[in-house]
Amino acid sequence: MRPVIREQEFADRWKKVQALMEEQKVDLVAAYADDRYVYGQAYSRWLVDYEPQFEAAFVLVPAVGEPCIITGAESVEFALLSSKCRNVKAIWEFLHPDEEYPYCQVTHLDSVIRELEESSGRKIINVGIAGKSAVPYDLYRTLTGRFGEEHLVDMDASMSMLRAVKTENEIEVIRYAYQIAEAGMQKVYESIREGITEREIAAEAEYVMRKMGAEGMGIAMMVNSGPENTSPILSRTTFRRIEKGDLVVATIAPRYEGYHGAIGRPFVLGTPADDIKRYIELVMYAQEETRKMLRPGVTAREMDAVSRKYIEEAGMGSHFAYSGIHSTGTIEFEPPILSSKLDLTLQKNMVFSIDIPMFLNDWGGMRLENGYLVTEDGCEALCSCDVNYKKESL
Amino acid sequence: MRPVIREQEFADRWKKVQALMEEQKVDLVAAYADDRYVYGQAYSRWLVDYEPQFEAAFVLVPAVGEPCIITGAESVEFALLSSKCRNVKAIWEFLHPDEEYPYCQVTHLDSVIRELEESSGRKIINVGIAGKSAVPYDLYRTLTGRFGEEHLVDMDASMSMLRAVKTENEIEVIRYAYQIAEAGMQKVYESIREGITEREIAAEAEYVMRKMGAEGMGIAMMVNSGPENTSPILSRTTFRRIEKGDLVVATIAPRYEGYHGAIGRPFVLGTPADDIKRYIELVMYAQEETRKMLRPGVTAREMDAVSRKYIEEAGMGSHFAYSGIHSTGTIEFEPPILSSKLDLTLQKNMVFSIDIPMFLNDWGGMRLENGYLVTEDGCEALCSCDVNYKKESL
Numbered sequence: 019m020r021p022v023i024r025e026q027e028f029a030d031r032w033k034k035v036q037a038l039m040e041e042q043k044v045d046l047v048a049a050y051a052d053d054r055y056v057y058g059q060a061y062s063r064w065l066v067d068y069e070p071q072f073e074a075a076f077v078l079v080p081a082v083g084e085p086c087i088i089t090g091a092e093s094v095e096f097a098l099l100s101s102k103c104r105n106v107k108a109i110w111e112f113l114h115p116d117e118e119y120p121y122c123q124v125t126h127l128d129s130v131i132r133e134l135e136e137s138s139g140r141k142i143i144n145v146g147i148a149g150k151s152a153v154p155y156d157l158y159r160t161l162t163g164r165f166g167e168e169h170l171v172d173m174d175a176s177m178s179m180l181r182a183v184k185t186e187n188e189i190e191v192i193r194y195a196y197q198i199a200e201a202g203m204q205k206v207y208e209s210i211r212e213g214i215t216e217r218e219i220a221a222e223a224e225y226v227m228r229k230m231g232a233e234g235m236g237i238a239m240m241v242n243s244g245p246e247n248t249s250p251i252l253s254r255t256t257f258r259r260i261e262k263g264d265l266v267v268a269t270i271a272p273r274y275e276g277y278h279g280a281i282g283r284p285f286v287l288g289t290p291a292d293d294i295k296r297y298i299e300l301v302m303y304a305q306e307e308t309r310k311m312l313r314p315g316v317t318a319r320e321m322d323a324v325s326r327k328y329i330e331e332a333g334m335g336s337h338f339a340y341s342g343i344h345s346t347g348t349i350e351f352e353p354p355i356l357s358s359k360l361d362l363t364l365q366k367n368m369v370f371s372i373d374i375p376m377f378l379n380d381w382g383g384m385r386l387e388n389g390y391l392v393t394e395d396g397c398e399a400l401c402s403c404d405v406n407y408k409k410e411s412l
Numbered sequence: 413m414r415p416v417i418r419e420q421e422f423a424d425r426w427k428k429v430q431a432l433m434e435e436q437k438v439d440l441v442a443a444y445a446d447d448r449y450v451y452g453q454a455y456s457r458w459l460v461d462y463e464p465q466f467e468a469a470f471v472l473v474p475a476v477g478e479p480c481i482i483t484g485a486e487s488v489e490f491a492l493l494s495s496k497c498r499n500v501k502a503i504w505e506f507l508h509p510d511e512e513y514p515y516c517q518v519t520h521l522d523s524v525i526r527e528l529e530e531s532s533g534r535k536i537i538n539v540g541i542a543g544k545s546a547v548p549y550d551l552y553r554t555l556t557g558r559f560g561e562e563h564l565v566d567m568d569a570s571m572s573m574l575r576a577v578k579t580e581n582e583i584e585v586i587r588y589a590y591q592i593a594e595a596g597m598q599k600v601y602e603s604i605r606e607g608i609t610e611r612e613i614a615a616e617a618e619y620v621m622r623k624m625g626a627e628g629m630g631i632a633m634m635v636n637s638g639p640e641n642t643s644p645i646l647s648r649t650t651f652r653r654i655e656k657g658d659l660v661v662a663t664i665a666p667r668y669e670g671y672h673g674a675i676g677r678p679f680v681l682g683t684p685a686d687d688i689k690r691y692i693e694l695v696m697y698a699q700e701e702t703r704k705m706l707r708p709g710v711t712a713r714e715m716d717a718v719s720r721k722y723i724e725e726a727g728m729g730s731h732f733a734y735s736g737i738h739s740t741g742t743i744e745f746e747p748p749i750l751s752s753k754l755d756l757t758l759q760k761n762m763v764f765s766i767d768i769p770m771f772l773n774d775w776g777g778m779r780l781e782n783g784y785l786v787t788e789d790g791c792e793a794l795c796s797c798d799v800n801y802k803k804e805s806l
Contacts (some may be wrong), residue, residue, distance in 0.1 A: 020651075053449040053632070056466050071646045072450050073633055092734060094643035095772060115545075116749040118716075121730040151548055153507075158549035221622030228615030234632055238447070238465055250489035257414075257625070289773070328782045336515040340486060351466075355510040378489060403418075 020231055021190040023067065023275050028102045031065060035079050044171055045142040046134065048161065059347045061148050062087075063276035065183055068101035070235070073112060076202070076273030077103070078130070078368045082138040088112065088130055091119040094322065127160055136274070146173035168351035169207050178353040184346055184367045189391060191275045192369055194231075196389050196400035197286050198272045204225040204400075206268045210287050214264075215257045216241040223270065226386035232272035238348030240269040248382035251339050251375065262288045267384045271350035278350035280371045281401050294381060297334070301386040303373040304328040305403070307393040308343070308372050312390055312397040318343075318360040325356075325374060337376045337383070346371050346389060361376065368392045369400070413614045414625055415584035417461065417669050421498045425459060428574050429473050438565055439474040441530065442555065444543035450631050454743045455542050456481075457670035458575055462495035467506060468551070471497070472524070476532040482506065482524055485513040505554045521554055522715040525563070530798040540567035572747040576739055578761045583785060585669045586741070586763055588625075590752035591785050591793035592666045593673030596621040597795075600635065600662045604681050610635040610660075617664065626666035630674065630744030634663040644775035645733050645769065656682045661778045669778040672744035674765045675795050676781035690777060691728070695768045698722040699797070702737070702766050706784055706791040719750075719768060731770045731777070740765050740783060762786045763794070 019094055035047055051062035052074040062068040065077045066085055073090035075097070080086075086105035087097045090112040097106040108124045135142055145165050150172050153161075161170060179257065184192065202223040209222045219240045222233075241255045242248045243266045260266060269282040308325045325342045329335055343356040346369055354362050356370070365371075370390050377383035389400035427579065429441055445456035446468040456462040459471045460479055467484030469491070480499035481491045484506040491500040502518045509779070529536055539559050544566050547555075555564060578586065596617040603616045614635045618626075635649045636642045636733055637660045654660060663676040678692055702719045719736045737750040740763055748756050758764075764784050771777035783794035 055447040055449070056450070058448070069648060073646075092645040096646040096648075099640065099644055100648045114749075116747055116751060116754070117735045117749045118753065119734060121733065151550060154545055155547050155549045155552035156545060195521075217625060217627070218623060221619060224622060225615060225619040228618060229612060231611060233611070233649070238628055240465075246493065250493055251486040252467075252490040254465075254490075254494045255627070301597050339515065340513060341511045344567060353510055355508075357510060357512045359512065360510070388683075 021275070022185055022195050023191055025102070027185065028066065028189050031180070032079060035065070036081060037179065038173075039079070039081055039146065041335060042146060042171065042173065042176065044144045044146040044173070045081055045140060045175070047146040047148060047173060049077040049079070049177070050153045051075045051077065052146070052152065054152065055235070056351065057149065057152055057349055059276065060352065063175065063348045066102040067276065067398070068097055068103065068277070071096070073114075074154070074396055075112070076410070078134065080134045080138040081140055085135070086130070088127065090114065091122040093126060094122070112182055113159060131164065133268070136199060138368065144169050144171060146171045146177070148173050148177040150174055175353070181211055181347050181352070182354055182368055183365055184347070184369055186276065189295060191277050192279070193400060195272060195274040195277045196279035196281070198227045198230045198232050198274055199270050199281045200401045201230055202270045202272060203268060203281055203283055206270075206283070207285060210261055210266055210285055212287065213259050215259050216243055216247070216255045217257055220255045224266070227270070227272045234273050236271035236273050237269070240267075242267050245380065245382040248384060249378055250379045250383070257285055260287055263291065265290070265294055265382050265384065269387065276348050277337065278346050278348075278351045279389060279400065280346050280387060282373060282385040284384035284386065285395040291381070297376055298384070300328065300334070301376055301384065303387050304371055304374045305388065306376070309388070309390060309397065309399070311402075312364070312370065312372070312392060314364055314366050314392060314393060316364050318354065318356040318362040318364070319358055321356045321364070322358050325372065329376065331373065334376060337378055339375050339377045342375060343371045344371055344373070347370060364392055366392055366394060413667070415581075416461065417585060418581055419496070421579065421581050423461065424720055425574070426473060426479060426806055427570070429459070431473060432570055432574065433473070433475055434539065436540060436565060436567065438538045438540040438567070439534060440543060441540045441567060441571070443471045443473070443571070444541070444547045445469045445471065446546065448546065450745065452544065453670065454746065457742045461670065461741055462497065463489055463670070465490070465735050467508075468548070469506070472528065474528045475534055477786070480524070480528070483520065485516040485518060488516070497685040505551060521558055525558065525579070527673055538563050538565060538570070540565045542567050542571040544568055548730055569747070575741050576748055577712060577744070577759055578741070578760055578763055582671065582741070583761065585671045585725065586673070587794060588631040589666060589668040589671045590673035590675070592621045592624045592626050592668055593664050593675045594795045595624055596664045596666060597662060597675055597677055597746050600664075600677070601679060604654055604660055604679055606656055606681065607653050609653050610637055610641070610649045614649045614664070617662070621664070622668045626668055628667050630665035630667050630672040631663070634661070636661050639774065639776040642778060643772055644777070645771045654681055657685065659684070659688055659776050659778065662781060663781065668768060672740050672742075673794065674740050674781060675783065676767060676779040678778035678780065685775070691747065691770055692778070694722065694728070695770055695778065698768045699766055699780050699782065703782070703793070703797075706758070706764065706766070706786060707789060708758055708760050708786060710747065710758050712756040712758070713752050714748040715750045715758070716752050719766065723768070723770065731772055732747045733769050733771045736769060738761065738765055738767070739763060743744040743758060759785055760786055760788060
């Protein structure tokens with residue numbers, strides 16, 4: 019049986035959010051959601067198991083009672099069927115301006131707010147916004163128009179920290195998401211051969227992951243080969259054909275029950291060039307030394323420093339192009355993101371991706387990314403970190 | 413050989429946009445792009461062949477000279493490699509607030525604008541925004557802060573109309589996108605059997621489409637079965653197992669070279685119930701009668717009316733839940749969207765999806781969606797419209 023997020027989890031989350039709202043003196047949380055690959059469903063999935071398609075939405079959490087969803091006319095029955103919300107309304111502000119929905123009941127934000135005020139017995143004055151950086155200008159203006167800009171509170175940081183320590187139920191689901199990711203990566207490994215295209219490799223790996231139950235990907239799968247295509251941090255998967263001696267880099271983040279397994283691997287078809295062999299061994303070493311540090315009580319700063327240390331010592335620091343350690347969950351790349359500016363002490367049951375990057379070289383680039391669960395006194399790998407990263411031994 | 417969009421196409425598009433800018437007295441176009449499934453890459457793909465991942469971007473088109481891209485720190489080399497832009501800048505306004513990029517050169521919008529003013533020899537005062545409905549509040553504020561709200565012009569309608577009549581090169585690519593979609597749908601048909609899950613069917617179809625070269629999907633693939641799951645307009649593909657007699661509905665929109673083939677089909681495993689058989693015949697009839705009307709010179713209103721006519725006459729009008737005819741291109745569902753409020757006369761080389769919906773019934777729902785190219789004196793189907801829609805004959 020595949021694990022699922024149980025009903026009770028959602029009720030527990032609403033209580034956590036409502037406790038946070040009490041603390042921050044906020045009368046309503048409006049969490050934004052859309053069909054963006056990376057960030058789109060982060061909050062809506064966690065709050066009410068809703069994954070928007072096509073139309074955007076806000077999940078509204080009142081101080082008392084159950085959340086509701088406001089969205090466009092095409093999503094009402096979809097949200098009622100697939101989410102945990104029993105109250106879903108189409109509102110004019112979300113409607114596609116060029117379409118006509120002559121038969122759909124559409125209402126205004128104002129009347130939804132009045133209903134929530136009645137059902138919760140509480141006037142809504144201060145509103146917390148989650149996912150603010152993605153909220154479109156016009157929708158945000160709808161909120162400032164109704165509540166006044168001075169009453170909108172950015173709750174992104176505090177809301178996303180509610181997701182940082184995972185529950186047992188979430189851990190079950192995340193374990194399975196990583197199993198899917200690992201099966202996909204194994205398929206990448208098996209598929210690499212002379213003449214196959216990057217896109218064909220992605221097709222093979224996605225097929226395996228979808229068959230295991232992946233809903234989709236938390237970022238479009240990246241398979242890249244050769245110096246030019248592997249050098250940038252992000253990429254498009256192309257029709258380039260793999261050649262002997264090529265470096266091939268794959269990044270995979272399948273989503274299952276709203277949760278992501280995120281892994282990345284370099285491979286070499288045939289015998290790697292000396293320098294590439296050395297760099298692969300270096301990122302493996304940095305990954306392993308970083309893993310050894312991962313435990314409750316260590317700080318974000320210490321983790322960030324160790325992840326960069328060995329790469330910097332080798333004179334490759336400028337190719338460690340971003341912050342390498344981040345949580346994974348309903349976003350494949352979510353807060354906490356461990357950087358030198360973050361005040362955070364790690365706790366048991368946080369889940370982290372350790373992503374050692376070495377991009378932007380003449381010879382190309384790579385990442386080695388694994389997932390770990392923070393345990394009582396260390397960490398546990400959520401994927402087999404010694405997966406064969408090469409087609410021939412180094 | 414798979415068709416591609418050739419270099420010259422992009423140069424031609426820049427000229428078209430610059431002519432429109434001249435007309436609208438606009439000194440710069442800022443076209444927004446992000447990793448949204450449906451709308452994300454609409455403009456950036458058409459303008460400069462750029463498909464953002466993870467970080468959002470603006471494509472800036474000056475009155476004279478080539479477009480440039482402004483985006484986040486992780487996308488610069490990616491955009492330089494994969495897009496037609498030779499000028500890509502990371503700007504602070506796009507950076508992830510929690511990450512650190514100690515080695516990336518980051519600049520401000522202001523200095524990019526000054527550079528564009530110098531290279532074009534023209535002061536930038538009025539700025540046209542494309543994709544405005546998706547632009548996040550903070551990014552939009554960056555633009556209003558720099559230019560003043562009174563100098564921002566919503567160019568969504570006029571810019572998207574530049575894409576409405578397809579070129580010969582685009583038609584080649586679109587034909588192939590529809591071939592991919594049709595192969596995917598054929599695989600749905602072949603995969604339907606007792607006991608298979610909706611998600612497994614999607615896995616099979618996506619595999620076929622990805623192997624043919626699909627980059628991804630313009631909307632997450634929807635495979636739904638049974639009364640409950642087929643009833644809503646939008647859906648999540650679930651683990652429900654197909655049973656004998658089930659209605660199964662699939663909607664597919666693979667993307668190839670930035671262009672989409674969008675098709676939707678009902679299937680029945682076994683012998684359909686009498687009413688479902690009647691409704692399938694009705695949507696087929698409505699589809700065919702609408703197709704017969706599709707030609708240069710007909711108006712949007714006439715097309716919308718005929719698409720609804722037969723469904724309404726059968727007393728099912730309220731289940732025709734949205735506007736059924738729309739263009740497809742770099743969005744699987746893009747303007748022009750043919751509604752009773754649109755003033756538009758159809759032209760040769762427009763591409764339309766005729767989507768006859770019948771949703772929100774006790775017995776479930778369905779769409780029958782085909783793609784057509786408007787020709788000299790009629791239209792040409794881009795997919796085989798008589799694909800088997802059932803596993804047993806009606």
